[in-house]
Amino acid sequence: MLDHCSISHKGGVVLWSRSFTPAASHTAASSASPVNSLVREALIEGRSSDGKYEKDGYAVKWTFVNDLELIFVVAYQRILQLTYVEDLLNALKTLFIKLFQPFLTTFVASLHVTTTVKLSASTDTHSSWNFAKAFDGWDAVFDKLLRGLEDKAAQERRTRSGHVIRPMVEVTPPEEDINIVPSQSSDNVLDQEQIARNVQALKNRLRGRGGPPGRRGRGRADVENGRDSLPGSDSETPSKSKRKAKAQRKWGDEAPTESDMASLDFSYDSSTSDSHIAPPVDLSALVDNGSLGTRTQDGLYEVRDWEFAQSQGGKSADDVIAEVLKKSGQEPPKPSSGSLGALGSIFARLTGSKVLTEEDLKPVLEAMKQHLMKKNVAKEISDKICEDVGQSLVGKKVGGFQTTNSAVRQALANSITRILTPKTSTDLLLSIRTKLSAPVAASQQRQPYSITFVGVNGVGKSTNLSKVCFWLIQNGFRVLIAACDTFRSGAVEQLRVHVRNLGMLGVDGATNSKGRVELYERGYGKDAAGIAKEAISYARDNDFDVVLIDTAGRMQDNEPLMRALAKLVATNNPDKIIFVGEALVGNEAVDQLTKFDRALRDFSAASGGQERGIDGMLVTKWDTVDDKVGAALSMTYVTGQPIIFVGCGQTYTDLRQLRVGNVVQAILSD
Structure with missing residues (x-):
């Protein structure tokens, strides 16, 4: 009803x-x-x-x-x-x-x-x-x-119900037919016995004395009977059945001294006089002067905008489209027409003044969907965008090729812009300053602003966390990095190196700024939620402004690890949860973000905290995709949250802001 x-x-x-x-x-x-x-x-x-x-x-x-x-x-x-x-x-x-x-x-x-x-x-x-x-x-x-x-x-329901019930009665075999089911043949019985013997022989082999489970050798019963564990296996000589135990290697009677350990330490160049002192770091290799941000009139340090024209060698999208059309022997469109490049040839059939129908738009929308998927937009997102464009154009009256071209391009641009336009503020700096300047009671201490970085394995969470840390240091904040990846080998050491480098870089070229950044770590194998809580308390007691929490990478389908991440979120209630994803993924971005967001919401509420989901995204490896920036569209569509930064290089200055107009221009280009 x-x-x-x-x-x-x-x-x-x-x-x-x-x-x-x-x-x-x-x-x-x-x-x-x-x-x-x-x-x-x-x-x-x-x-x-x-x-x-x-x-x-x-x-x-x-x-x-x-x-x-x-x-x-x-x-x-x-x-x-x-x-x-x-x-x-x-x-x-x-x-x-x-x-x-x-x-x-x-x-x-x-x-x-x-x-x-x-x-x-x-x-x-x-x-x-x-x-x-x-x-x-x-x-x-x-x-x-x-x-x-x-x-x-x-009537259709009644008809379907009748069709379902009738076969269920007919397929029931008569009672007398049950007695004439042929019995198993003797060959089948022998096969089952043979299978049972093989399974037992395999168990004996895994329990055998010759070595650890799974090691090749004969089981105890087979050795005693003088035959192999499994039928058909190669026979072994009696001498191999008795294996000699491996002799223990002798390392010395005493524990190694510090000098012994120093001689085995190859972390630094042996030419240095003291192997425990790190050689000087080339600061010019850590910062790209061409990628440095700019200072506003208020003295704030802002990272640069990512510009599509620069990634195309200084050419705009219209220039690239015009070159493509010239090579194919077509007349380039006027700049005011807003061509879709290769898609423009499809509009040629829509000439004259007419009202657009679904049949007219079907080939155009199909080509548009293929174009979006080539730009790395997830398939289901491409389908929905094309449906949205089609619904907005059906019944519209257009006249002439250029008018139709402009109408379709404008509808597609409007749809993409509507999706990418953030529903919440992307000014992270304003959010931090607002919290730090908020009045607190005399009996309370000011709480630091905390940001948790989450994502799958290998996307670059620690590296881009360090880029965000550099941006915060340049704006005068004291930053504490919490090493909550207690699983991956080298994760703490990696952050230690970043903290050392950032401390030497300082603000605007000034050196000796170690007091502005510090690492809080408790080693490996500890509870990440407890370390994050201790780090926030340490930052509050020592007047740190921002806490950046680095978490271990995990796959979105791993429920135990997602529960552990939700526990960290529920225990510490960070101000921002930033998902770090790759620009290289297409459909996978939708699956990763959807499951991360849903798991965080479900498990954080179940852990006794408030329901929390993804608050924003940081997309890494942006410089590797050229104009195939569809991952940004897919990620924003799934969560409705903004992309705060994109990473586009290996130095601490390789962080960019993403403008909606530049992304739309890149997606519409050929």
Whole structure:
């Protein structure tokens, strides 16, 4: 049974609606209704474009009529799984337009006369237009249509039920047929006995005296019987059955001295006078002066923006597209037309003034989907973007090749921009300064700002954490790095080297800034959540401003490790949880982010803390993908959270901010 059905204009005017239960009527009128959530999250923010939306136990489906700017919405309880909703939406759209098209055309035209008329129509619609009189008789048409579809669905259910029950009765064998089932042949019995003997022989081999489990040799029973463990294996000589124990290597009677250990330490160059003193570090190799950020008028250090034109050797996207078209013998489009490069040839068939249909757009959208996937956009995200673009263009009237080209490009650019536009602030510096400047009670101490870096193995969490640390030091903050990767060998030593280098770099070239960065570590094999808690307490007692928490890499499907990470989050409640991912991944980015975010939310709430998910992303290896920047689109679409930084090199200055316009330009280029 349906809960709600409505027909609205995109400007917000409800032309007709029907609620089938009192609860549905109350819900539809509230601000938290699934229909209002649909408009806010799916239609405005572009979070869903497949014609179906789920919220608070309700399933909402919708369809558009673009030329009249109408939205047809049907809501029902998700558990019912109604099969006739698609047919109902299509029939509603067809009948409503057929019956009331003159009135609808006049109404829509009046909304676009002037801005004043549009505002008055949206604020005082009922006094200007009598929809009840205009749509007189529509309720009866709707009731008849709904009854017909419900009766048809019920008949189909009864038919399917009859087909299911009949074969179940027929396939039951008669009782007398059970007695004539052929018995197992003697060959099958022998095979089973042979298999049992082989399994027992394998167990004997694994328990044999010749060595540890799995080591090649004969089991005890086989040695005593003078035959091999497994049938068909090569026979061994009797001399090999008795193996001589390996002699223990003698290392000396006393423990090694410090001088002995120093002679075996090859960590540094042997030419230095003291092997325990690290040689001087080439500071120029740690900082790329060409990648240094800039100082604002307020003295703040900002990292550079990633620019697509620079990655293309100084050429803009339009220049690259023009070169591609020239090589293929085509005339380059004018800059104002906004070509899609190789996709432009598909628009050639859409000439003349016409209203775009689904058949017209089908080849264009398919080529667009392939283009997005070549840019490393995940397949399901490409599908949804193309569906969104198609829905916004069907019914639009265009004229000429350039107009069609511009309309499709603009629709695609709008969809990508809507997805990439952050819903929360990306100014991490402002967030840190706000917390540190907030007043605290006299009996309390100021809490440091804490950031936890999470992600899968090998994406570069520790390296990019150090880049963020350099950025914070340049802005005058004291930073404590917590070594909470207590599993990977060398993880603590890696951070120790970074802290040493960052301490020597200082601020604006000044040396001896060791007091600005410090490492908090407790070795390996310890509880990461406990180390993070101790580090935050240490930072609070020693006036550190920011705590950067480095965690061990883990796969998103490893539930025990994800529970341990959620425990760290629930115990310490960091201010930011940043997911570190690679720019090289496509579909894998969606799987990683979805499972990381869901596991953190579920397990952190189960651990007694508040539900926490991913707050932002840092994408590494950005310099390796050129214009294939679709991973940014996939990651932002999945979580709705912004990409705070991208890493694009090996030095501490190789950190960039990501601007929406540059990403859109790179994705639309060829």
